Amino acid sequence: MVRRLRTMRRAPIALRAAAVITFAAAAQAGGCFATAFCTPAFAPSPSMRARRFPVFPSNGSTASGGDARIASSSSRSAFSSLSSSIDSTDFLAYPLTQVLSDVDDTLKSSGGVTVAGVSLGGIDVQYERGDFYPGVFQFMWELSAHSVTKNERYAEERRLSGKGKKNPGTATAAPLVPPKAAILTARAEEFKAALEIKEGSKLAEAFRRTGEAAGVSGWGVGPVLYGSVSEWIVQFRKGLRKFNNFERLLEQDPTGRIMQYIYVGDTGELDQEAGETMLREYPEVVQAVFLHVVYDTPPDASQSTPPSIPPPKLINGRPLVFFRTYVGAAAKATQLGLMGGDGLMLVVDEAEKALEGVERSSDKWTDLERDIEEAYRTLGVVLR
Numbered sequence: 001m002v003r004r005l006r007t008m009r010r011a012p013i014a015l016r017a018a019a020v021i022t023f024a025a026a027a028q029a030g031g032c033f034a035t036a037f038c039t040p041a042f043a044p045s046p047s048m049r050a051r052r053f054p055v056f057p058s059n060g061s062t063a064s065g066g067d068a069r070i071a072s073s074s075s076r077s078a079f080s081s082l083s084s085s086i087d088s089t090d091f092l093a094y095p096l097t098q099v100l101s102d103v104d105d106t107l108k109s110s111g112g113v114t115v116a117g118v119s120l121g122g123i124d125v126q127y128e129r130g131d132f133y134p135g136v137f138q139f140m141w142e143l144s145a146h147s148v149t150k151n152e153r154y155a156e157e158r159r160l161s162g163k164g165k166k167n168p169g170t171a172t173a174a175p176l177v178p179p180k181a182a183i184l185t186a187r188a189e190e191f192k193a194a195l196e197i198k199e200g201s202k203l204a205e206a207f208r209r210t211g212e213a214a215g216v217s218g219w220g221v222g223p224v225l226y227g228s229v230s231e232w233i234v235q236f237r238k239g240l241r242k243f244n245n246f247e248r249l250l251e252q253d254p255t256g257r258i259m260q261y262i263y264v265g266d267t268g269e270l271d272q273e274a275g276e277t278m279l280r281e282y283p284e285v286v287q288a289v290f291l292h293v294v295y296d297t298p299p300d301a302s303q304s305t306p307p308s309i310p311p312p313k314l315i316n317g318r319p320l321v322f323f324r325t326y327v328g329a330a331a332k333a334t335q336l337g338l339m340g341g342d343g344l345m346l347v348v349d350e351a352e353k354a355l356e357g358v359e360r361s362s363d364k365w366t367d368l369e370r371d372i373e374e375a376y377r378t379l380g381v382v383l384r
Contacts, residue, residue, distance in 0.1 A: 092151055092257075092258065093150070093151055093154035093155070094147050094150045094151050094154070095147065095257065095258060095259055095260040095285075096147050096148065096151075096176070096178070096179050096258060096259055096260070097143060097144055097146065097147040097178075097179070097259075097260055097261070097262055097287065097338075098144070098179040098180075098181070098182055098222075098259050098260070098261050098262075099140050099143050099144050099179075099181045099182070099261075099262050099263075099264060100181070100182045100183075100184050100246065100249070100261055100262070100263045100264065101140065101181055101182070101183055101184070101263075101264045101265070102183075102184060102185060102242075102264065102265040102266060102269075102271055103183060103185045103197070103203070104122040104185070104266075104268075104269075105122030105123065105124045105266040105268045105269070105292060105294045106133075106136075106264055106265055106266045106271070106292055107132060107133065107136055107137075107203060108127075108130055108131060108132045108133065108136075108203065109122070109124045109126070109127035109128060109129060109130065109131045109133070110122030110123065110124055110129060110268075111124070111125065111127070111128055111129025111130070112124060112125035112129075112296055113129055122266065122268040122269055122294065123268040123269075123294055123295070123296040124266075124268060124294035124295070124296075125295070125296060125297065125298055126294070126295070126298055126363065126364065127364070132203075132206060132354070133292070133325070133326055134325065134326065134327075134350065134351035134352075134353075134354035134355055134364075134368065135325070135326035135327055135330070135347045135348070135350045135351030135354065136326050137206050137207055137209075137210040137350070138210060138326075138343075138346050138347045138349075138350040138351075139264075139326040139329055139330050139333075139347050140181055140207070140210070140264070141178070141210045141211060141214060141219070142330065142333075142339045142340070142343035142344075142346065142347060143262050143333060143338060143339060144178035144179060144181065144219075145178045145214065145343070146338060146339050146340060146343065147178075147260075148176045148177065148178050149340065151176055152175075152176065177216055177218075177219065178211075178216065178219060179222065179259065180219060180220055180221060180222030180223075181207060181220070181221055181222055182222050182223045182224075182225070182249055183197060183221060183222075183223070183224040183225065184225050184242045184245050184246060184249075184263075184265075184274075185197075185224065185225070185226055197221060197224050199221075203221070204220055204221045207219070207220035207221050208220040223249065223252075225245035225248060225249065226245075238269050238270045238274075239270030239271065239272075239273035239274040239277075240273075240274075242265075242270075242271065242274040243273075243274045243277050243278065246261075246263075246274070246278055249261075250282070250285070256284065256285055259285070260285050260286070260287050261278075261285055261286050261287065262286075262287050262288050262289070262290065262338065263275050263278055263286065263288075263289045263290070264289075264290045264291075264292070264329075265289070265290075265291055265292070266291060266292040266293075266294050267291050267292065267293050267294055267310075267322070268294045268296075271291060272291055272320075275289035275291060275320060276289070276313075276315055276320060279315040279316055279318045279320060280315055280316060283315070283316035283317060283318045286318060287318065287338065288318060288319045288320070288321065288333075288336065288338060289318075289319070289320045289321070290321045290323060290329050290332070290333070291320065291321070291322050291323070292323060292324075292329075293309050293310070293322050293323065293324050298363065309322050309323070309324055310322045312332070319332075319336060321333075321336075323371075324367045324370075324371065325351065325367050325368050325370075325371045326347060326351060327344075327347055327348050327351050327368060327371040327372055327374075327375050328370075328371035328374060328375075330343070330344045330347040330348070330375065331344060331371060331374045331375045331377075331378045334375075334378050334379075335378055341378075341379055344375055344378065344379065345375075345379070347375075348372055348375055351368055351372075352368070352372075355368060
């Protein structure tokens, strides 16, 4: 069954439309169906408020009907994380997707450790401190790679139809590669010597191995934007700092035409405020926000009902999704057309492998198996 599901094609348009309708209904029930019902967390900086990003229609063309062309060599050179692929590509039918991620309680567990009542990164106690969440790196890869796959399919369709652009005398363009993941963390830059995410760290290596398994070398951690000691002292400023760092990251694409973003955080340390503000202020370039639901007390594996997970929201027509495991997040991403069905199955496989040494009675398996059921329901719709 697993082998057969891996050969699936993308979810049909009808599935994505159904997902949007489902999200609209859930969002309305959640009380945030329109911006007017959402309490603003903070406003964009004056310089960014004046920015006008282009809107990308669902068919991949610009509002004027042409391709989303790369404006100039100066804007192309800003994307070191894209290697040489952007420089050798004349246009993008679809903007590339860069995943923005928190670290603690998003990529790996904080363990709920505190010092003098102040958490050291988060609140999650389900996993041991430093444990990577099952399937997390595959999830990040599949989100990043999906836009590349769509561009490649578009280019192939144009080539077969004879509409592809021909450049006689130029070298064959290097293939597109997924943008490296950007890190938005509350870790204090003043403690960077101890907390810096280095190229040789376990986290960076886990990202890199995931890319290499898919045949892409060099993919992994891109820009890292830190917090400061002030956010450790005044905790409520963490969300504002992450949003401000996101605005800094937007400067890498002055045109707003090459890159779009998906933010992945957690519910433990004001990532929701940062994510909602991203959707509210920049819906043209922020595709979605995914928030990992964490608790400061371990769930009871014997409970027949799942842990409380907030309903999804639509903010400015963009989804904010809450999830318990990365299989659940991948299922929602597939429903929204942000990931392919084969990518969803790879996330399932990686998550199951990560828990191979864990007792089946564990609450970790309880959560995972619940979301695997949702994944198979999602895949069943795709196969119809």
